[in-house]
Amino acid sequence: MHQSSHTLPVGKPSHLLTSLYTRKEAGQKSFAVLLDPDKVGQDAFKDLLIRSVENRVDFFFVGGSLITSYVTREIIGMIRDYTPIPVVLFPGNSLHIEPSADAILLLSLISGRNPDFLIGQHVVAAPILRQSGLEILSTGYMLVDSGTQTTVSYISNTTPLPHDKPGVAACTAMAGEMLGLKLMYLDAGSGARRPVSPEMIAAVRAAVDTPIVVGGGINSPEKAMAALQAGADVIVVGNGIEKNPELLPEIADVVQKANKGVISQ
Ligand code: 1GP
Numbered sequence: 001m002h003q004s005s006h007t008l009p010v011g012k013p014s015h016l017l018t019s020l021y022t023r024k025e026a027g028q029k030s031f032a033v034l035l036d037p038d039k040v041g042q043d044a045f046k047d048l049l050i051r052s053v054e055n056r057v058d059f060f061f062v063g064g065s066l067i068t069s070y071v072t073r074e075i076i077g078m079i080r081d082y083t084p085i086p087v088v089l090f091p092g093n094s095l096h097i098e099p100s101a102d103a104i105l106l107l108s109l110i111s112g113r114n115p116d117f118l119i120g121q122h123v124v125a126a127p128i129l130r131q132s133g134l135e136i137l138s139t140g141y142m143l144v145d146s147g148t149q150t151t152v153s154y155i156s157n158t159t160p161l162p163h164d165k166p167g168v169a170a171c172t173a174m175a176g177e178m179l180g181l182k183l184m185y186l187d188a189g190s191g192a193r194r195p196v197s198p199e200m201i202a203a204v205r206a207a208v209d210t211p212i213v214v215g216g217g218i219n220s221p222e223k224a225m226a227a228l229q230a231g232a233d234v235i236v237v238g239n240g241i242e243k244n245p246e247l248l249p250e251i252a253d254v255v256q257k258a259n260k261g262v263i264s265q
Contacts (some may be wrong), residue, residue, distance in 0.1 A: 029259055033052055034188070046078070048241070048248070049082040052248065053085065055248055055252035060083075060086070060102065064092055064151075064190070065155045072089075080100075104134045106129070106136050111158075111169075113159075138181050139181060143160035144163060146189055147163070148193060163196075173207050177208040186213070186214045189214050190241040196227070201231050204231070214235055215238070217240075219244075220247075221251060228255070235251070
């Protein structure tokens with residue numbers, strides 16, 4: 001459960017990060033549902049929250065590259081009212097910091113060469129983050145080409161990693177880990193036509209010891225299964241569930257089967 005922690009000092013224990021590493025060591029997979037504050041509608045949202053608890057969703061990721069309204073706090077409030085599921089901010093920029101969440105993915109966009117998203121936004125955000133009480137999850141964020149330009153690639157003004165170059169992704173992740181990043185996030189972009197390939201996930205898995213988060217275009221149980229089998233520790237699903245709420249239990253089922261060893265990696 002979320003604890004009111006806005007006044008806690010810098011040395012706050014890293015609960016979620018520790019849990020992600022423990023789960024990774026144990027071969028346990030996690031399921032994160034991405035909530036885009038711009039797309040959340042009231043009634044359907046309450047229903048989604050209740051179903052997320054029933055289906056043992058592990059995390060809510062809240063964010064997007066473009067957020068056009070002040071609803072993030074309200075959304076987190078509703079999550080608190082209906083679920084005990086941890087809330088992780090997935091920010092598009094330093095304007096998207098909301099201290100009522102549990103943690104924030106502090107994304108360094110290591111697939112790109114735009115200094116603003118590698119370190120610039122972080123400098124602006126650092127003093128606010130330090131006061132926020134949010135757990136900081138330092139993340140090597142890798143955008144992967146999905147066939148069409150995604151919002152995040154356009155907004156960040158960066159070129160994504162080529163879809164068919166797992167070796168480049170592996171070296172990028174390796175460098176990110178050497179720089180001290182604690183998680184790697186392979187993202188084909190929201191609504192991507194093709195998700196990150198199993199070959200690329202496997203190459204990154206072989207290259208680093210950090211937990212690996214994979215998202216973008218996972219809109220079927222088969223794609224979820226492929227990502228988990230290739231070595232993803234956390235799969236993130238947003239668009240697919242917005243379009244088809246029945247996908248939530250289907251993906252949850254795949255994650256639970258993987259965790260029971262029904263699906264081998
Ligand atoms: C995008 O990884 C997330 O940044 C999730 O993507 O909305 O396509 O599931 P989808």
